[in-house]
Amino acid sequence: MRKPKIVxxxxxxxxxxxxxxxxxxxxxxxxDITLVNKNDYHYETTWLHEASAGTLHHDRVRYxxxxxxxxxxxxxxxxxxVEVNTVDKKVILENGELTYDYxxxxxxxxxxxxxxxxxxxxxxxxxxxNAARQIREHIEYQFATYNTEEEKKDxxxxxxxxxxxxxxxxxxxxxxxxxxxxxxxxDVDFHKVKLLCVEAAPMVLPGFDPExxxxxxxxxxxxxxxxxxxxxxxxxxxxxxxxxxxxxxVEEIKANTVVWAAGVRGNSIxxxxxxxxxxxxxxVNPDLRAPGHDDVFIVGDCSLMINEEINRPYPPTAQIAMxxxxxxxxxxxxxxxxxxxxxxxxxxxxGSVCSLGHDDAIGVAFGKKMxxxxxxxxxxxxxxxxxxxxxxxxxxxxxxxxxxx
Ligand code: FAD
Ligand code: NAD
Numbered sequence: 292m293r294k295p296k297i298v299x300x301x302x303x304x305x306x307x308x309x310x311x312x313x314x315x316x317x318x319x320x321x322x323d324i325t326l327v328n329k330n331d332y333h334y335e336t337t338w339l340h341e342a343s344a345g346t347l348h349h350d351r352v353r354y355x356x357x358x359x360x361x362x363x364x365x366x367x368x369x370x371x372x373v374e375v376n377t378v379d380k381k382v383i384l385e386n387g388e389l390t391y392d393y394x395x396x397x398x399x400x401x402x403x404x405x406x407x408x409x410x411x412x413x414x415x416x417x418x419x420x421n422a423a424r425q426i427r428e429h430i431e432y433q434f435a436t437y438n439t440e441e442e443k444k445d446x447x448x449x450x451x452x453x454x455x456x457x458x459x460x461x462x463x464x465x466x467x468x469x470x471x472x473x474x475x476x477x478d479v480d481f482h483k484v485k486l487l488c489v490e491a492a493p494m495v496l497p498g499f500d501p502e503x504x505x506x507x508x509x510x511x512x513x514x515x516x517x518x519x520x521x522x523x524x525x526x527x528x529x530x531x532x533x534x535x536x537x538x539x540x541v542e543e544i545k546a547n548t549v550v551w552a553a554g555v556r557g558n559s560i561x562x563x564x565x566x567x568x569x570x571x572x573x574x575v576n577p578d579l580r581a582p583g584h585d586d587v588f589i590v591g592d593c594s595l596m597i598n599e600e601i602n603r604p605y606p607p608t609a610q611i612a613m614x615x616x617x618x619x620x621x622x623x624x625x626x627x628x629x630x631x632x633x634x635x636x637x638x639x640x641x642g643s644v645c646s647l648g649h650d651d652a653i654g655v656a657f658g659k660k661m662x663x664x665x666x667x668x669x670x671x672x673x674x675x676x677x678x679x680x681x682x683x684x685x686x687x688x689x690x691x692x693x694x695x696x
Pocket of ligand 2: 454457458492496497524606643646
């Protein structure tokens with residue numbers, strides 16, 4: 292009898308959780324599992340702000356996919372997915388095609404520019420390992436060049452972070468530690484450096500606990516960040532950004548480095564493949580399948596689920612992507628074994644912790660608020676737990692964060 296073919300696109304949190312759970316649950320001859328990923332490594336998207344600032348080497352945030360898959364059960368294909376053809380049940384890759392009986396789309400997020408002029412062309416985004424490395428090297432180059440030029444250009448030392456959501460704040464938390472090192476290394480006066488955070492909403496970390504937000508803002512301000520709240524980035528060009536506070540307070544800011552951290556959308560393959568989506572995210576059925584497609588599961592940042600308590604979408608997080616991966620794997624096993632009932636997915640939100648550098652953080656975990664070293668310890672435990680869930684103790688020992696305070 293022909294074995295059912297399962298194809299998983301993306302080896303991020305959602306994709307790797309699905310595959311590692313699936314490989315444990317099925318026999319060698321039960322299914323053909325193929326995992327497709329752009330690179331032969333997985334990267335911890337949740338650590339990319341550290342690699343971007345240069346506080347953690349980019350090799351620390353990635354590991355080989357071959358270290359965590361069971362090669363007797365899973366074929367790994369290193370390629371880039373281009374489109375899904377749901378009618379013919381195949382995936383078009385840059386270098387070939389794959390047919391499937393069941394497909395899992397776990398291709399993660401892309402930066403959301405909201406069509407703002409110049410952002411795509413001129414801003415950086417913390418979106419993958421190579422982008423992170425480029426940000427780190429670009430910033431370092433600005434510091435290295437500043438003193439070599441006869442005419443000192445302040446814009447070389449001006450860094451703008453667009454958006455004070457979790458990504459923007461975590462990146463700033465790393466930058467404030469990195470900048471004194473760069474100043475020291477390249478003989479740059481610290482007071483010449485401008486670190487601006489532009490946030491359209493009336494507060495930093497909109498919707499998060501105000502007491503914790505105040506803690507974060509005052510810590511970052513003390514280390515040199517200037518917050519421009521209620522101020523939106525309206526445009527960007529080669530020399531910097533245009534921001535506006537209200538209707539008429541328009542200001543131009545010259546900056547050689549603008550990091551866009553103002554939101555994400557699902558992978559563009561979703562819309563290209565004809566799935567009905569909101570900002571590239573498919574509102575999945577409770578069993579994680581795409582509406583109208585009984586053979587396609589969508590997990591992670593490409594999926595959208597509504598939190599009925601507040602009637603708003605759950606934020607796209609690794610926490611949810613990993614939980615979805617577990618349920619997705621069980622539902623695939625049920626389908627392969629012709630079980631009628633599929634499991635319903637309900638996110639189990641344990642909290643959220645926002646780092647402010649390697650030794651400080653704010654967060655709510657299991658209903659308890661925490662700041663400082665305690666929150667930072669919790670964040671490292673969360674990071675290590677994600678490694679453990681995919682690769683067990685060996686992966687934690689290889690890649691884990693042990694610089695506990
Ligand atoms: P990802 O984990 O991003 O994986 C997508 C995979 O698909 C990648 O391996 C990528 O290479 C691959 N891929 C993409 N396109 C293609 C293609 N065309 N073909 C083949 N492969 C492709 N969430 C939390 O819960 N806690 C946190 O502390 C946290 N911190 C974050 C910090 C930062 C700086 C950022 C940017 C995000 C953070 N998030 C956090 C959000 C979290 O990272 C995402 O929600 C999570 O990564 C989504 O998982 P995913 O599996 O959908 O995608
Ligand atoms: P976000 O959507 O959460 O925040 C983006 C911020 O940018 C918002 O505050 C928004 O008001 C602002 N913004 C939008 N347009 C703007 C403009 N034109 N000018 C200025 N500001 C503008 O996006 P994010 O921070 O990238 O987070 C993406 C997802 O990843 C979220 O679900 C988040 O919870 C998750 N995440 C979690 C963690 C963590 O748990 N530690 C860390 C990073 C990201």
